[in-house]
Amino acid sequence: MSTRPPTLREKRRYILARIEPAGTQLEQKDLYYAISDATTTLWGDATTAIITPAVVALEHGHVVIRCRRGTERELAIALSTVTACRDVRICLRIIAASGTIESLRSRFRPKKIPKTKTQPGSEPETEKNPAGADAGIEPVQPACTFAKKTFQILHCNGQKVDVIEKGFKNTNRLFLTKDDLENLNATTISDRI
Amino acid sequence: MKITDAAVYPFPLGDASVRRLALEAAALGYDSIVAADTPSGTYGGVEVRSGLMIRDVPVKDVISAVKRYKDAGKVISVQAANNSFNRAVIGTKGVHILRGIQSADKTAFDHVAAKMAADNRVAVDIDLSAIIGGRSVSRQRAIHRYMDIMVLEQRFEFPVTLSTHARSLLDMRHVRDIAGLCSLIGMDVPDVERALAGVGMVLAPPKQAVTVIA
Structure with a gap:
């Protein structure tokens, strides 16, 4: 046709x-x-x-x-x-x-960043972001605590942090910020944000 | 005019913290949100208003709860029930929003209640989660009920608020999407703008009919 x-x-x-x-x-x-x-x-x-x-x-x-x-x-x-x-x-x-x-x-589409020439004698740039393939994604931390529970960090971009509870019982994804994690790691903060 | 989502439920009622909801709201074009059982504050440039949702209680308990939280700066909203309950709630000073009209019975909000809402500046909430998440009959019923509410709103000009009732980031919608969804119930862009500013309208102190100059 x-x-x-x-x-x-x-x-x-x-x-x-x-x-x-x-x-x-x-x-x-x-x-x-x-x-x-x-x-x-x-x-x-x-x-x-x-x-x-x-x-x-x-x-x-x-x-x-x-x-x-x-x-x-x-x-x-x-x-x-x-x-x-x-x-x-x-x-x-x-x-x-x-x-x-x-x-x-x-x-x-992620923009290609042109490679800069390394000067002789200087150390080659190490890979700063091994976990996040996309530009702008920060290195992923393995785990964090929130509401007295341990969570695994799934995604981290700027202030935004997506976590999932460790274990097999509760696999709900939680959407937090870095400030939430910092507060909840302190001992004086209650369970509620 | 502040563009406000009139009801969101942060952790532990939902799966996102209030800060994260505020960040998302800023990205989606909101200026403020009403969050249930959360202290007021400003996160990421978005004002978070504390909301009190009263539901499944008799009128007597509604009045006592309103008295208790009247001066706390909370946005007080009550779940709609039958017609006499709704009229009593609308007549209660301190109630800001009547919610859940789509799940109340057909005669729950009539022209008398509409007139009372206009006089007492009590807003009627349009819960968009019924349109976003609902399917078939439940969504059709909600759309029909909201269209009926909008007919009364055009006649009596009572305040209207829009809410996503988001328990997650994934339930929130862009302001542009809200306008699109509201077009399903016969709201045009000025109506949507007015409804998004509805929370600010009901919280603002009433203008005096007569101003004494000297």
């Missing part, structure tokens, strides 16, 4: 959204089903057919969703009702909409 000429193709738009919590591993197909379900339950089959949502890229914690031009608003509202993907709680934070995928890719 030959491809249609550009004038006969339907116009499309692409929406870039960040997946939260950070570091959540999702399959593209599962995310498509979650978005399709959210769109269908909110707008119905007829409108979803007009929107034609499709997940076209899922990389670096971001997702690019395709829709028909003019239906971005409806898709954005439907995306705000996505709460889970295969029983994993997620949230999609819309960042931008564009007419091309490439312009959106440039927004979330």
Whole structure:
């Protein structure tokens, strides 16, 4: 089948959204089903057919969703009702909409930092961030205490710290800040923040 | 005008600390949040107002709780029940917000209650978690109820607040998304702006009808 000429193709738009919590591993197909379900339950089959949502890229914690031009608003509202993907709680934070995928890719792809030449005699730069592959992510501490319990740090970015309780009984993720951890490590602070 | 999320539940009611919720709220475009059972403060440029949510108690207990916390600077909100309860609550001085109208019975909030709410400056809360997290019949019922509330609001002009009832960061939504979700219940952008500023409106001291100059 030959491809249609550009004038006969339907116009499309692409929406870039960040997946939260950070570091959540999702399959593209599962995310498509979650978005399709959210769109269908909110707008119905007829409108979803007009929107034609499709997940076209899922990389670096971001997702690019395709829709028909003019239906971005409806898709954005439907995306705000996505709460889970295969029983994993997620949230999609819309960042931008564009007419091309490439312009959106440039927004979330990590920029390559040019390597600086090391001067002879000086020590080569050691890797400062072995745990975080992305730029801006601080080195991850192994564990911390919070509410008199020991937690493992899953993700740490700036002030934000995501932790999960050690052990197998309670695997709920907690969203804290560095200040919370510092306060709770002190002996005088009560369980409640 | 402060853009406010009228109800969030930090740890231990939810899974995020109040500081983290405030950070997220700042990123999502809010100026302040009302957090349940949390002392007031400012974190990351976002004002955290202390909220008191009263639910499942008779009117007598509501009045005594309001008396106790009246001067504590808390945002006092009461869970809606039947019509007579709601009228009594709206008539109680010190109550700021009537919540959970979507889960109350159909006649819980009528035109008389709407007029009383306008006169006493008691806001009616639009709980967006029913639209975000709800599916099928429960969501349809909530949308229908909110549309009915908005018809009364247009007529009587009582304050309205918007809340996500977030127990997690993942339940919070951007102000832009809130505007989109509110369009489902017939609210346009000025309505949404007014509703997001609703908490500040009910907390502000009432303007005197007559000002004595000399």
